[in-house]
Every structure is written in C-alpha cells, then in structure tokens.
Amino acid sequence: MNPSQNTTAMNDRDLTVRVHDRSFRPYIGTDEIDVMVSDIAEKINKDFLGQELTVLIILKGGFVFAADLIRRLRIPVKIETLRASSYGVAMTSNGLIDVEDDFPDLRERNVLIVEDIIDTGTTIVELIKRIGGLQPASVTVAALLSKPEMHRENLVIDYVGREIAPDFVVGYGMDYAGYGRELDAIWVVDTATEEFPES
Ligand code: IMP
Numbered sequence: 001m002n003p004s005q006n007t008t009a010m011n012d013r014d015l016t017v018r019v020h021d022r023s024f025r026p027y028i029g030t031d032e033i034d035v036m037v038s039d040i041a042e043k044i045n046k047d048f049l050g051q052e053l054t055v056l057i058i059l060k061g062g063f064v065f066a067a068d069l070i071r072r073l074r075i076p077v078k079i080e081t082l083r084a085s086s087y088g089v090a091m092t093s094n095g096l097i098d099v100e101d102d103f104p105d106l107r108e109r110n111v112l113i114v115e116d117i118i119d120t121g122t123t124i125v126e127l128i129k130r131i132g133g134l135q136p137a138s139v140t141v142a143a144l145l146s147k148p149e150m151h152r153e154n155l156v157i158d159y160v161g162r163e164i165a166p167d168f169v170v171g172y173g174m175d176y177a178g179y180g181r182e183l184d185a186i187w188v189v190d191t192a193t194e195e196f197p198e199s
C-alpha cells in the first residue's frame with residue numbers, strides 16, 4: 001500500500017486516509033487488486049480467443065481498472081468511453097442515473113462494459129438496456145467490485161473481481177465527493193471515526 005500525504009497512523013492498525021470530510025481504512029491492497037485484475041483478464045482472453053473486443057469504459061470510475069485490464073488482454077481491442085453517474089456527494093445511490101447521450105457506434109461489436117463497482121445495479125441495468133439497443137454482437141460486463149446485498153434485482157455480472165459487503169469504498173478510480181480516485185489501493189469508510197457532517 002502506498003499511502004498518500006494525508007495518511008495518518010500511530011501504527012498499522014490505526015492507518016487511515018482522509019478523503020474530503022471522512023476517514024477511510026485499508027480494505028483491498030494493491031497486490032490483491034493485481035490478482036483480481038489478472039484473473040479477469042485471463043478469463044476474457046480465453047472467452048474471446050480469436051475474436052475482437054470493444055472495451056467500453058464507464059467514466060469516471062472505470063478508468064483505472066480499465067487501464068490495468070486492457071494491458072493484460074491478448075486479443076485485438078478497441079476502446080470507447082461513456083460517461084455515466086448516479087452519485088452526488090452522498091454515499092448512497094439516488095436511483096437516478098445520468099448517461100451521456102453521445103453513444104459510440106457499437107453495431108456488430110463484442111462490447112465489454114467496464115465498471116468500477118456495482119451497488120444497487122441501477123447504472124449497469126440501464127447501460128445494458130441502452131447498449132443492447134445499439135445492435136451489438138454481444139454485451140458482457142466486467143466490474144472490479146460488486147455489492148450483492150445491495151442489488152435491487154437479480155444480476156448476472158460476467159466478470160467480477162470480488163464481492164464485498166455494502167460498505168462505501170474509495171480509491172483505484174472510485175471517489176467520495178469527487179476525491180480519492182488517485183489512491184492506488186482500495187479503502188473503506190471508517191465507521192469508528194464516523195462524523196456526521198451537516199447535510
Ligand atoms: P449503482 O447504480 O447503485 O449500482 O451504483 C453504481 C455506481 O455508483 C458506480 O459506477 C460507482 O460510480 C458508484 N458507487 C457505488 N458504490 C460505490 C462506492 O462504494 N464507492 C464509490 N462509488 C460507488
């Protein structure tokens with residue numbers, strides 16, 4: 001783990017990082033992330049052997065995971081991006097998602113949607129619906145993390161790095177209030193030091 005400047009610790013157990021107005025504890029280290037990404041890449045290489053893939057990176061959260069993932073792919077790959085957001089400053093989904101209108105041309109392509117994390121599933125369900133309407137050859141989903149206890153409906157995610165408890169995490173592309181995406185490991189909100197900022 002490579003703590004950034006605003007990390008404080010008396011010892012390892014007390015290690016926290018400050019992101020915006022909250023403290024976060026170490027959760028998934030860089031070595032484990034590495035293994036998760038490599039495992040997903042290996043499966044994709046096998047499943048799409050002899051085919052071409054269009055990796056559709058969901059911005060902003062998916063860009064770090066996607067950057068590591070695509071460099072482990074050994075098949076011909078094209079990259080597209082799409083902006084989607086469902087979170088404001090809060091740590092819970094507001095159920096509304098905002099997807100950019102400017103969809104890439106995905107006709108006849110094997111589309112792999114790359115998401116950072118699946119929480120309620122609202123975002124991915126909406127994306128699959130919209131992308132499915134663009135006559136792609138196939139649509140699959142890779143998510144680094146998933147919170148199955150939060151899913152609002154039965155979801156089948158093709159490639160998941162790890163299922164986690166319904167806790168709020170930051171780092172490796174994922175943000176809290178726009179901050180923390182640059183952290184190389186994944187950190188979980190520290191409920192022990194929970195503060196209740198004025199809403
Ligand atoms: P969903 O639509 O409820 O599944 O939420 C998915 C989106 O919310 C993801 O693309 C993330 O951007 C964001 N999100 C969900 N959980 C977290 C989290 O724990 N940390 C940071 N962002 C999250």
Ligand code: MG
Nearest residue numbers: 059060061116
């Ligand atoms: Mg996101």
